[in-house]
Amino acid sequence: MWTEQALILNSTQCRPTSSSVQTAVLSSVFFLSGFSALVYQVVWQRLLTLHYGVGAISITIIVTIFMGGLGLGAIIGGRFAGSLRNGLLFYAGIELLIGVFGLGSFGLLDMLGRHTAGSALPVAFLCISLFLVVPTTLMGMTLPVLARIYNALVSDFALTISQLYFINTMGAAVGSLAAAYGLITFGGLDTALQVAAAVNGVMGILILTCWKRADRAALPAAEPPVTPANHTPHPVFPGLPFVVLATGFFAIGYEIIWFRLLGIMFKGSPYAFATILSVYLAGIAFGSLWISRRLARGMGWPEKQGLLFGLQVLIALYVLLSFLAFYWTSDIPPFKWLQANTFASPLHPPRHWRPIHDGLEFFREIFVMADVVFWPFAFAFVPALLMGATFPLASVLGLRNPKHDAATVGHIYAWTILGNVLGGLVTGFVLLPFLGTEYTLQLFIAGGVLFLFPLFKRMTVRHPVRKAAFAVAALFLLVGTIFPGRHALYAAIHPNFGYGTVFIEEGREGLVFTYANGDRIHNVINGMVHGGRPNEGFVREAIETLSYARRVKRVLVIGYGTGQISDTLLLSRELEELMIVELNHALMANLRKIPLFRTSLFDPRIHLEMDDGRRYLNREPGKFDAILMDAIYYQSAYSNNLYSRQFFQLAAGRLTADGVLMVWADEHGIIPHTIASVFPYVRKYGGSSPGTHGFYLASSQPMSKDPTREAALLLQHDPATRQRISEAASYSGDRALVERISIGLPVNEDWKPRTEYYLGLQE
Secondary structure, three states: OHHHHHHHHOOOOOOOOOOHHHHHHHHHHHHHHHHHHHHHHHHHHHHHHHHHOOOHHHHHHHHHHHHHHHHHHHHHHHHHHHHOOOHHHHHHHHHHHHHHHHHHHHHHHHHHHHHHOOOOHHHHHHHHHHHHHHHHHHHHHHHHHHHHHHHHHHOOHHHHHHHHHHHHHHHHHHHHHHHHHHHHHHOOHHHHHHHHHHHHHHHHHHHHHHHHHOOHHHOOOOOOOOOOOOOOOOOOOOOHHHHHHHHHHHHHHHHHHHHHHHHHHOOOOHHHHHHHHHHHHHHHHHHHHHHHHHHHOOOOHHHHHHHHHHHHHHHHHHHHHHHHHHHHOOOOHHHHHHHHHHHHOOOOOOOOOOOOOOHHHHHHHHHHHHHHHHHHHHHHHHHHHHHHHHHHHHHHHHOOOHHHHHHHHHHHHHHHHHHHHHHHHHHHHHHHHHHHHHHHHHHHHHHHHOOHHHHHHOOOOOOHHHHHHHHHHHHHHHHHHHOOOOOHHHHOOOOOOOOOEEEEEEEOOEEEEEEEEOOEEEEEEOOEEEEEEOOHHHHHHHHHHHHHOOOOOEEEEEOOOOOHHHHHHOOOOOOOEEEEEEOOHHHHHHHOOOHHHHHHOOOOOEEEEEOOHHHHHHHOOOOEEEEEEOOOOOOOOOHHHHOOHHHHHHHHHOEEEEEEEEEEEOOOOHHHHHHHOOOOEEEEEOOOOOOOOEEEEEEOOOOOOOHHHHHHHHOOOOHHHHHHHHHHOOEEEOHHHHHHHOOOOOOOOOOOOOOOOHHHOOO
């Protein structure tokens, strides 16, 4: 998702004194600053979704506010840095304040959750703004402040920006991996937040120590370098802000597409998302390092402008070639084998290494272990490297007076952030839902190719505009001819299930493939199978829930799937209201294309709510006789929002006194253990071993079956189907069995997403 991109551009922070020891200390500080900022962003975003939902709108609000705070801080820091008398002390104060806020965010988020969870979007926007505006503004201020400090020491603006960007962005890249694979996996979100706050404290102390031990005369702090008497200002580049805006727009747009495509291949794994982001950040960092060396060789003003435009063209061309290669090689056996094995693997990375001696299978295991790195490098690393060179180069082009170094950095940064925000909004809410990935890519590539016009105008060639127009037209023709059409890119990686018709819908929440052949339906959402019919297992879940519920007048279903649970519930004549909460608009739009769903969704007892399940329960004051959940796989990103102890407590509070909760699970024991930590009465279906698929019934009161209700529901099916329903998921045991298979396993908590971050589990 485009949400983590906010930290890429905020990844530039501090710089040293004249002493080599002080330089080493402050270089470490720059690295740690990027590290902690990335951890904060991941943790705060996760925790805010607990209260305000994981839908596209909710996440967009969170990211927009986060990035807006960074941009605001950059402008404030750029204007304020020039008047600072002691920049090092000021920066130390910023880091300490961020650390204090990080520790205090525990209580602040809890207070927000208690009073505003599930609020209307305007209220959510206000609450998220109040929470994020202070720390993000402080983070945004660091870049121009530190640029002023460092540039005062080295008197080399290009080196200042490039080195700061490299060091701090590498810290963010490491932070992305450390947060997912280490801090959250083995400690939890709370541990990650505490570590980030501790890092801020250590940074503040290091800077204060460095300042106290330094020769004060050697620390000009925020004083700008002296302007040489023979200094000639660079020519004005009036279009630079809009060029920077465009580069920020395309950077986020490409990132959203990479996250969507690779997220489908990697099944929404939080580890895969962290790895993709880390590869992207590493590319940004090394691009900044490369441009610093390129600028050090000496470049004229026209050459710098030409390089800026040329970078955008190269980004577009690489994206074009990489996607064409991915698409056109999808039927060539070696490449098809790589794509198919990645798509077929349910976990990225796998939980365990399987010792295999067969040559091909051994290579497959190696590849599946490493594909979370392979595919991001193939798609994103080179463009990110070119993007990383863009920001320092644009800052150099924007500096007309050395005394305005901080203000220049702040403004370039703010324009980049504005481009990021616009790119995220337009790509996620307009281009992808209406044009689809393939045509959106073509539009972005065309936008990058258009930079050939200013590039050719600065080249010493005859008729530059005419030649640029010819090159652009040729590339447009090439792209339009050989680039895959709408949905073709995704069709190349989805397997053929042998069904008659394939319905495809791409929207804000991702991609839905629905395979239909009469009443046979197979549903694939963002690369994962989510429902199919006919499936007696879904029927058994619904009938068993209704049979053990004391009343069945008002029932809630979280996650529509292919509707067989809902259709079975509607067979009950006692049912008066069926509330269906479904997050994915694309899913419902796709299903409505199929005749079967044009009738089943129009029962007058159905009330369809397009929302996040947890958000809905937070704002719904009413009670339900039964709640049925068959929504998301436990290892998917944000799945813990529906599988934590706090969520099950919320669900228990929305059930009538003797109401029943049904939860489908294919997990080893943590989810049933978590259910049992809230509900005293639990029934397990689907086998007695920990890893078997099945479902659970839970209630706050002893459960007893109503055989009359069960018989009435079963009689509405033919004898053969009734037999299959009865065999679909047999009863395995009660709470005693759940406790036995959960021995030694932890409970999912909002702050401890154990099943989602599964690599730390010991069985």
